[in-house]
Amino acid sequence: MSKQLFYGDNLEVLRKYIKDESVDLCYIDPPFNSKRNYNQIYNNLGKEDRAQAQAFIDTWTWDDRANQGLVEIQENYLGSFTSQSIDLISGLVKVLGKGSLLAYLLSMTLRIAEINRILKPTGSFYLHCDPTTSHYLKIIIDAIFCPQAGQFQNEIVWCYSIGGKSKDKFGRKHDIILFYTKGKKYTFNRKGASIARKQNSHMKVRTDLEGREYQEKKDKKTGKIYQYYLDEGKIAEDYWVDIETLNREDRERLGYPTQKPEALLERIIKTSSNEGDLILDAYCGCGTTIAVAERFNRVWIGIDITYQSISVILKRLEDNFGKNILDTIVTNGIPKDIESAKALATKKDDRTRKEFEKWSILTYSNNRAVINAKKGADQGIDAIAYFQGDRDSPEKIIFQVKSGKVKSGDIRELQGTMSLQQAEIGIFITLNQPTKDMLQTAKSAGIYQSRYMSQSIDKIQIISITEILEEKKRLDIRLAFEVLKSAEKQRETKDKQLSLDIRIGN
Numbered sequence: 001m002s003k004q005l006f007y008g009d010n011l012e013v014l015r016k017y018i019k020d021e022s023v024d025l026c027y028i029d030p031p032f033n034s035k036r037n038y039n040q041i042y043n044n045l046g047k048e049d050r051a052q053a054q055a056f057i058d059t060w061t062w063d064d065r066a067n068q069g070l071v072e073i074q075e076n077y078l079g080s081f082t083s084q085s086i087d088l089i090s091g092l093v094k095v096l097g098k099g100s101l102l103a104y105l106l107s108m109t110l111r112i113a114e115i116n117r118i119l120k121p122t123g124s125f126y127l128h129c130d131p132t133t134s135h136y137l138k139i140i141i142d143a144i145f146c147p148q149a150g151q152f153q154n155e156i157v158w159c160y161s162i163g164g165k166s167k168d169k170f171g172r173k174h175d176i177i178l179f180y181t182k183g184k185k186y187t188f189n190r191k192g193a194s195i196a197r198k199q200n201s202h203m204k205v206r207t208d209l210e211g212r213e214y215q216e217k218k219d220k221k222t223g224k225i226y227q228y229y230l231d232e233g234k235i236a237e238d239y240w241v242d243i244e245t246l247n248r249e250d251r252e253r254l255g256y257p258t259q260k261p262e263a264l265l266e267r268i269i270k271t272s273s274n275e276g277d278l279i280l281d282a283y284c285g286c287g288t289t290i291a292v293a294e295r296f297n298r299v300w301i302g303i304d305i306t307y308q309s310i311s312v313i314l315k316r317l318e319d320n321f322g323k324n325i326l327d328t329i330v331t332n333g334i335p336k337d338i339e340s341a342k343a344l345a346t347k348k349d350d351r352t353r354k355e356f357e358k359w360s361i362l363t364y365s366n367n368r369a370v371i372n373a374k375k376g377a378d379q380g381i382d383a384i385a386y387f388q389g390d391r392d393s394p395e396k397i398i399f400q401v402k403s404g405k406v407k408s409g410d411i412r413e414l415q416g417t418m419s420l421q422q423a424e425i426g427i428f429i430t431l432n433q434p435t436k437d438m439l440q441t442a443k444s445a446g447i448y449q450s451r452y453m454s455q456s457i458d459k460i461q462i463i464s465i466t467e468i469l470e471e472k473k474r475l476d477i478r479l480a481f482e483v484l485k486s487a488e489k490q491r492e493t494k495d496k497q498l499s500l501d502i503r504i505g506n
Contacts, residue, residue, distance in 0.1 A: 192270030256286035287313030
């Protein structure tokens with residue numbers, strides 16, 4: 001069984017590629033804007049709050065996709081839906097109306113039905129959400145899992161304290177994790193679920209012959225005495241207060257807005273799976289589930305619809321486990337030839353219309369460039385990277401991507417943008433082959449040389465998708481953060497050596 005990373009719509013991937021009853025544990029943390037006031041969503045977003053709700057609107061709107069999802073559920077497409085889930089969705093149409101909230105719930109219903117299908121009879125399902133939607137999601141899971149012998153196990157409240165505080169209401173400082181199993185028999189490892197046992201002030205601490213501390217409790221009815229060893233811990237309650245969310249300085253932090261701490265996934269994975277089990281995350285984001293599953297010797301499948309997430313995951317795995325790990329992963333949906341690259345470039349789906357640009361830049365830069373999410377005043381810069389030049393501050397590289405017809409005027413425009421942005425190097429990536437005039441215009445921009453480079457390079461470089469795919473051409477410039485990282489490692493090595501010398505000397 002191989003470790004797999006899918007780039008694409010998770011509904012399509014689940015239906016086409018994940019077999020019935022093949023997964024031991026599924027955890028999902030689907031996207032949702034938890035900052036929204038749902039009174040506004042019920043009103044289908046008036047003009048006064050559209051700016052505040054932009055993140056939600058970008059993801060969930062009532063459109064053709066929502067209409068299709070509603071039809072699939074009500075007509076029981078592929079026999080995937082229970083009568084209870086069909087009745088529930090039909091009722092929600094009347095209660096909520098065809099708006100953004102219902103579109104979100106339809107999307108989740110379609111995917112939860114598939115998750116139920118692919119779970120083993122002994123499998124477990126954890127859905128991570130926020131309090132604004134947990135009540136809807138719970139009845140949706142109930143309507144899918146419970147009529148098919150599924151079991152609701154826990155509503156886990158994950159409490160944290162980091163972040164802003166409200167001035168006009170109680171601070172929202174918890175998430176909800178809904179825990180279900182496919183059946184009555186399931187994996188639940190007590191050691192994985194255990195937390196440190198706190199000393200009970202009403203009970204005396206004793207020490208046994210081996211020096212282990214324990215407390216005793218006597219059952220008043222039976223007179224039986226129970227011993228609790230403090231070093232064994234106890235199974236966690238359904239409110240988790242011992243795992244904090246990531247702060248800005250946390251070493252785990254990757255800059256991903258909804259990143260969860262590894263400790264959270266470690267508890268779930270160690271509790272509800274064993275070594276060699278298959279873990280699936282259908283909204284894998286920055287890859288926390290995958291990284292933890294890899295660390296604890298689980299097989300895993302990750303799915304995400306954005307190439308930025310795929311890029312972050314590949315880089316995270318490489319950084320944490322070494323480059324060789326990439327040879328053990330099967331990637332699916334990522335363009336491997338010019339035809340699949342063209343197919344990605346010509347997608348009309350609003351969710352994936354920028355994916356060709358992201359894929360080409362991140363592939364060429366070995367996942368090192370930073371994608372520009374807000375184009376406009378920047379005159380069409382698709383991404384930026386920084387490298388160490390001769391100046392004290394890092395120099396800038398800007399990227400532009402074109403999937404249509406290209407001409408020499410595009411290169412002149414890039415040169416003008418480089419001047420405005422004070423960028424030393426411009427990378428122009430094109431799906432179509434560049435013309436001779438384009439190549440000559442690029443050459444006329446001159447060369448760049450610094451003491452950190454073994455040879456000079458063109459200030460404007462034109463890279464074709466064919467070169468990226470067939471010749472494996474990649475950005476061959478050492479970026480600023482890599483220089484910094486190398487310096488930090490050298491300092492750590494020197495500090496360790498100094499510490500060792502001192503100990504030996506003593």
